[in-house]
Amino acid sequence: MSVAPSLEADLAETLPAHIKSVGTSQIGLVADRGRDDPDVVKLWIGEGDLPTPDFVVEAAHKAMLAGETRYTYSRGIPQLHQALSDYHRRHWGVEVTPERFAITAGGMNAIMQACQALLEPGDEIIIPTPNWPNLAEAARVNGAVPVTVPYRRSADGRFSLPIEDIEAAITPRTRMVVVNSPSNPTGWVMPLAEMEALLKLARARDLWILSDEVYSHFTYGNAIAPSFLQITTPRDRLIVTNTFSKNWAMTGWRAGWIIFPDGLTGAFSKLAQYNTTSIPTFIQHACVTALEEGDAFIRTMVGRCADSRAIMVEGLSRLKGVTVFQPEGAFYLMAKIDTAETSLDLAFRLLRDAKVGVAPGTAFGPEGEGFVRICFAVSPGLAREAVARLARVLGEK
Structure with a gap:
């Protein structure tokens, strides 16, 4: 049985101030809209597409x-x-x-x-x-x-x-x-x-x-x-x-x-x-x-990420209004996209129109406004597909 919204709000007010100050994950807000859609290329969360060995x-x-x-x-x-x-x-x-x-x-x-x-x-x-x-x-x-x-x-x-x-x-x-x-x-x-x-x-x-x-x-x-x-x-x-x-x-x-x-x-x-x-x-x-x-599996993972990083950096740099910063490490890239939208609204639009799930830059603090974060811990083929879908929505330079 679910709790009525008004009652839930009343109960929330009884929580300690430091708990009430805890923020809602914007990554989760985007992911929850497309988590169960099999047609979405899911690049919003820090998770690769390989199964456990x-x-x-x-x-x-x-x-x-x-x-x-x-x-x-x-x-x-x-x-x-x-x-x-x-x-x-x-x-x-x-x-x-x-x-x-x-x-x-x-x-x-x-x-x-x-x-x-x-x-x-x-x-x-x-x-x-x-x-x-x-x-x-x-x-x-x-x-x-x-x-x-x-x-x-x-x-x-x-x-x-x-x-x-x-x-x-x-x-x-x-x-x-x-x-x-x-x-x-x-x-x-x-x-x-x-x-x-x-x-x-x-x-x-x-x-x-x-x-x-x-x-x-x-x-x-x-x-x-x-x-x-x-x-x-x-x-x-x-x-x-x-x-x-x-x-x-x-x-x-x-x-x-x-x-x-x-x-x-x-x-x-x-x-x-x-x-x-x-x-x-x-x-x-x-x-x-x-x-x-x-150790050998780690090397496979890292090599795969290196290939997909190269594909995404090269492909995204060809898109209109997109500036890509090549990361030195981890398996994410920050793409700056020129738009009047907030990064959260942009992430929702890319999910709806391109069927590509990305994380809004503001999920990582106000300094992330204007950016989206993309996880490239995926196969090179899926990286190419994601770039192609984004190109159809954003256009090429």
């Missing part, structure tokens, strides 16, 4: 048949902690002890647990913008105040984040600086030298760094993105969040991880207990297999 699915099935369907350690099974430690050593050359990992219900829950652990009502959290909206909303859910620092944009469309801009935003109430590199939605990648400068600033001001490193493998040069783990000690005020969703096409599995400093194992064990009481045990065994056997 068979070896991961088979590992989950094998674990279920073996009886791995019961409660387990709230922070995750020891085998997965060890596999994550090995994974970070293999790719970044860093030593992260198994005791510093906690398994979470996806990357979003990792971010939420970090905010629960560190933020008090009224604390400020600095977030570069345009940004993934969930970062700011996780802060609001915990009563904290997001403070946005806009990326700078050069004439060629490249994004940058000068350390002095972050420093200028610091107040006595600042508790944390968030870095998402490679960035959703801009594709910006933070150079290691800039990470070192931010770490120096954070140490001097006693600030925490929350580093969302979900897209680290999705860079389009010869190396993966740098990690703050490469320049920090186990005692630094650093939280790293990540997920199995992107690298191994496991978005629906809801599995992620958080890395915290030495000395906080007990705190994050309790947070895991009271958030999820652990994620399903058989999923954790499948995650071990993804880490141990999945």
Whole structure:
């Protein structure tokens, strides 16, 4: 039985102020209009079109048949902690002890647990913008105040984040600086030298760094993105969040991880207990297999994204009123489209007329007005189809 709109509004007024301040996802507003339409090319959400690889699915099935369907350690099974430690050593050359990992219900829950652990009502959290909206909303859910620092944009469309801009935003109430590199939605990648400068600033001001490193493998040069783990000690005020969703096409599995400093194992064990009481045990065994056997699949994903990125950047640059900024990393591009419409109205029009689902730029903050974000983690054929459909609506130069 549904609640009458007037009653729902009355009930909403009884909620705490910090919960009432949480925004509605504009990405969801667009996606909900076309989610069930099989004719729509869906590029609005950060999800590729490949299924989870068979070896991961088979590992989950094998674990279920073996009886791995019961409660387990709230922070995750020891085998997965060890596999994550090995994974970070293999790719970044860093030593992260198994005791510093906690398994979470996806990357979003990792971010939420970090905010629960560190933020008090009224604390400020600095977030570069345009940004993934969930970062700011996780802060609001915990009563904290997001403070946005806009990326700078050069004439060629490249994004940058000068350390002095972050420093200028610091107040006595600042508790944390968030870095998402490679960035959703801009594709910006933070150079290691800039990470070192931010770490120096954070140490001097006693600030925490929350580093969302979900897209680290999705860079389009010869190396993966740098990690703050490469320049920090186990005692630094650093939280790293990540997920199995992107690298191994496991978005629906809801599995992620958080890395915290030495000395906080007990705190994050309790947070895991009271958030999820652990994620399903058989999923954790499948995650071990993804880490141990999945490097080749990651390379396939990244190569596919590189091909589709090239197709979309070249194709969209031929369209009327469209300026495309080639991303350095992640699997999104920001396209600026000259129109009198808001970016939300434009996204609705492209969904209706082109049957292409994109995310409105303002979903990522007011700095995104005039832009749409497009996910190119799809097959090259689907990327070409999306460009062709958009060309029929927007026209070519």
